[in-house]
Amino acid sequence: MRTGRQYVESLCDERCIYLGGERVRDVPEHPAFRGVVRTIASLYDMALDPANGMIYRSTEIGGDANAVFMIPRSADDLRRRREAISCWARRTNGLVGRGPDHVGSFLAGFASAPEFFARGRREFGENVSRFYRQVVEQDLYVSYVIIPPQIDRSTTAQGQEEPFLQAGVCAERDGGIVIRGAQMLGTAAAISNYLFVSCIVPLRPGDEDYALSFVTSVATPGLKLYPRRPYAAGQPSVFDYPLSTQFDETDALVVFDDVFVPWENVFVYRDVEMTRAQFFATAAHVLGNTQAQIRLVTKLKFLIGIARKIAAMNRIDAIPSVQETLGELASLAAVVEGMVLAAEASCVIDDNGVARPNSRFLYGAMGLQAELYPRAVHLLRQLAGGGVIQVPDSYKELVDPETQADVRRYVRSTGVSAEERIKLFKLAWDLAGSEFGSRHHQYEMFYAGAPYVSKGYAYRNYGYEEATGLVDSFLRTYDLTSATEANEL
Numbered sequence: 001m002r003t004g005r006q007y008v009e010s011l012c013d014e015r016c017i018y019l020g021g022e023r024v025r026d027v028p029e030h031p032a033f034r035g036v037v038r039t040i041a042s043l044y045d046m047a048l049d050p051a052n053g054m055i056y057r058s059t060e061i062g063g064d065a066n067a068v069f070m071i072p073r074s075a076d077d078l079r080r081r082r083e084a085i086s087c088w089a090r091r092t093n094g095l096v097g098r099g100p101d102h103v104g105s106f107l108a109g110f111a112s113a114p115e116f117f118a119r120g121r122r123e124f125g126e127n128v129s130r131f132y133r134q135v136v137e138q139d140l141y142v143s144y145v146i147i148p149p150q151i152d153r154s155t156t157a158q159g160q161e162e163p164f165l166q167a168g169v170c171a172e173r174d175g176g177i178v179i180r181g182a183q184m185l186g187t188a189a190a191i192s193n194y195l196f197v198s199c200i201v202p203l204r205p206g207d208e209d210y211a212l213s214f215v216t217s218v219a220t221p222g223l224k225l226y227p228r229r230p231y232a233a234g235q236p237s238v239f240d241y242p243l244s245t246q247f248d249e250t251d252a253l254v255v256f257d258d259v260f261v262p263w264e265n266v267f268v269y270r271d272v273e274m275t276r277a278q279f280f281a282t283a284a285h286v287l288g289n290t291q292a293q294i295r296l297v298t299k300l301k302f303l304i305g306i307a308r309k310i311a312a313m314n315r316i317d318a319i320p321s322v323q324e325t326l327g328e329l330a331s332l333a334a335v336v337e338g339m340v341l342a343a344e345a346s347c348v349i350d351d352n353g354v355a356r357p358n359s360r361f362l363y364g365a366m367g368l369q370a371e372l373y374p375r376a377v378h379l380l381r382q383l384a385g386g387g388v389i390q391v392p393d394s395y396k397e398l399v400d401p402e403t404q405a406d407v408r409r410y411v412r413s414t415g416v417s418a419e420e421r422i423k424l425f426k427l428a429w430d431l432a433g434s435e436f437g438s439r440h441h442q443y444e445m446f447y448a449g450a451p452y453v454s455k456g457y458a459y460r461n462y463g464y465e466e467a468t469g470l471v472d473s474f475l476r477t478y479d480l481t482s483a484t485e486a487n488e489l
């Protein structure tokens, strides 16, 4: 396990990131990344502190490791894993979606089934196990890009205007393969150590060049990151944008300009069926998305906490309709938390001995997410009213002798200072209305696929036999004959 400082030092390499028309030279000190890098560093330090209960004994490496990387073998392992993930989520208020625990969970799922990958080539199974051990031993931060760039969604890779728009293998060389093309949308790629690259979107026969999965260091020559506009840079202070400045994990288009990948880093090669199946035949998708739901539970609690405090500060909390709004928020949060706990309590041990959270409840929660999170944000905005806008431009108006008297007199609540009020309402705006907050709205709707994809998971994993069985048994309790006889009576 590594310290926060060691994590920060690991980012000082030759990674190629373009922002504002320039190549970023110093990731840990760049204004776009400095805040979130410090946040992630603090997560590593938290994990090392035994008081946080995040350390477990890993049989895979024969030593102590961070429980977020655990391959769970029982409901109790799932609980320990959840507590570790929650511990990190509390530090970020669930606002870092792709911390090391997200893809780390996918990799744990892959490593639980090396024989699945060995079906492609024997070495691929060994590659998966070895890379997982490396992640656990070295506490590596892995992010992923598993979606083709949004160019033409009516077809798959082979139907695009030209070859290698989607990342694919363009050549084999001594000792490995050469990757050309692009993938989206590398959340945290700029601040991670490795990228897992694949395609979760179903491919067709003929797409073999794109039917791959592999890992590559973010600093590999030819790998370029094009992040969207960062939200931390240029903000006046943490006081004004407390979330943008500390939790903007950034998202990036990843371009592979003939990137060499050694065979040791390849998990699936030119196999359409296995490229998709790696996520679902192993526990990877279930474990990775359980991490996401555990994180969401904390985020919803944080949102509700802000809503509750705003209602109290504005003295609207005794109004029945306001309590109804707060009650709806409480229900939304409780539903997700309940689903996480239900999935854990009714986990299923798979053929590899892995405790998989029950997919009915996991995917049931995910299927609601595209409506649930936007609804929660909407309710927060409804309660906040113009208070999130009636705040001065920056903390400076609170301290400048020319302006502070006005601000302190008029931007306050009964018994609450201007500083306290502005602090809370600026926080609410950063969550619900800033560009950072707006990106989170989009994130919760899309991070696990478009809403039709998440609902498709819910559809495929519900297990309709029980529901249709109920209907069938009821339908058997009456028929046409009984109707005729009843009428005769």
Ligand SMILES: Cc1cc2nc3c(=O)[nH]c(=O)nc-3n(C[C@H](O)[C@H](O)[C@H](O)COP(=O)(O)OP(=O)(O)OC[C@H]3O[C@@H](n4cnc5c(N)ncnc54)[C@H](O)[C@@H]3O)c2cc1C
Pocket (backbone or CB within 6 Å): 098, 144, 145, 146, 147, 150, 153, 184, 185, 186, 187, 188, 251, 439, 442, 443, 446, 447, 448, 449, 450, 451, 452
């Ligand atoms: C903030 C954010 C962070 C992300 N981070 C990552 C990451 O770290 N790694 C990663 O790999 N990906 C990441 N993603 C990408 C994410 O996985 C994709 O956004 C997601 O898979 C949906 O693909 P898309 O955006 O191309 O939307 P599309 O698939 O193009 O869908 C957009 C809309 O088009 C319609 N539509 C398209 N196709 C169909 C269809 N077949 N049937 C019905 N309707 C259809 C629907 O209305 C749908 O909502 C992230 C996305 C966001 C927004």
